[in-house]
Amino acid sequence: xxxxxxxxxxxxxxxLTLKECVExxxxxxxxxxxxxxxxxxxxxxxxxxxxxxxxxIENFLQKQKVRNHSG
Numbered sequence: 001x002x003x004x005x006x007x008x009x010x011x012x013x014x015x016l017t018l019k020e021c022v023e024x025x026x027x028x029x030x031x032x033x034x035x036x037x038x039x040x041x042x043x044x045x046x047x048x049x050x051x052x053x054x055x056x057i058e059n060f061l062q063k064q065k066v067r068n069h070s071g
Contacts, residue, residue: 010023010024011024013054014053014054014055015044015046015051015052015053015054016051016052016054016057017049017050017051018032018033018049018050018051018052021052021057025057025061032052035060036050036052040060041056041057041060042056
């Protein structure tokens with residue numbers, strides 16, 4: 001069995017560890033940690049791990065989109 005992320009399993013998960021967030025969204029671990037620390041994105045604690053709800057991630061990313069206003 002190979003080591004690494006099983007994207008089929010990760011794609012179906014609602015709660016993601018920070019490591020899984022990095023793998024799924026391609027954004028650094030420190031980005032996610034910083035968003036948690038500054039209160040931009042809610043998180044849950046599962047034992048010692050921090051996890052993010054995929055719905056919260058998608059809402060956060062949607063709010064970050066920039067639309068170019070030409071005029």
